[in-house]
Amino acid sequence: YSIAVSPNGWTDQELSFEWMKKVFVPEVNKKCQNNLPRLLIVDGHNSHTHFKFLEYAHKNNVIVLCLPPHTTHKLQPCDVGVFGPLSSAWKKEVQKSFSIGHSVDRYNLIEVYSRARRDSFKETTIQKAFKTTGIWPFN
Structure with missing residues (x-):
C-alpha cells in the first residue's frame, strides 16, 4: 500500500x-x-491530465487514456459496483473495532x-460490476 494526504483531503496533481x-x-x-506499452485508464480530473504526469507516463512507456466526462455509469465499473x-465494508470494520473498544488510528488503519x-x-463482485456496465463479457 501507499498512503498520502493532501491539505484538503482530495487528490491533487502532486499526489497523482x-x-x-x-x-x-x-x-x-x-x-x-x-x-x-502499459495502459492507464483515468477519469478527466486535472490531477491525471497535467503536463508533468503525462510527460512522466510517456517517458515510461505508459499510455494514458482519459475517459470522456459523464460516462461513469458505462465506463467505470469500480464506481458502479465495487466502491459501494x-x-x-469499511463502515462495518470500523464499527467492529469501536465495539470492542479499539479506535482506528495510523497504527491499525491498514489492517x-x-x-x-x-x-x-x-x-x-468485480465481475458483476463489469457485467453491469456492459464491458464484460464481450458480445
Whole structure:
C-alpha cells in the first residue's frame, strides 16, 4: 500500500504524480518485464491530465487514456459496483473495532482497511460490476 494526504483531503496533481512515479510505474514494470506499452485508464480530473504526469507516463512507456466526462455509469465499473460495497465494508470494520473498544488510528488503519477490502474486492463482485456496465463479457 501507499498512503498520502493532501491539505484538503482530495487528490491533487502532486499526489497523482508521486503515485505514478512511486507506485504505478514500478508495479507495472515488475509485472511486465517486456518493453510493451502499459495502459492507464483515468477519469478527466486535472490531477491525471497535467503536463508533468503525462510527460512522466510517456517517458515510461505508459499510455494514458482519459475517459470522456459523464460516462461513469458505462465506463467505470469500480464506481458502479465495487466502491459501494467497499464503503459499506469499511463502515462495518470500523464499527467492529469501536465495539470492542479499539479506535482506528495510523497504527491499525491498514489492517482495518485490508479486512474491508478483502470482504468487498471479491472476484464475483468485480465481475458483476463489469457485467453491469456492459464491458464484460464481450458480445
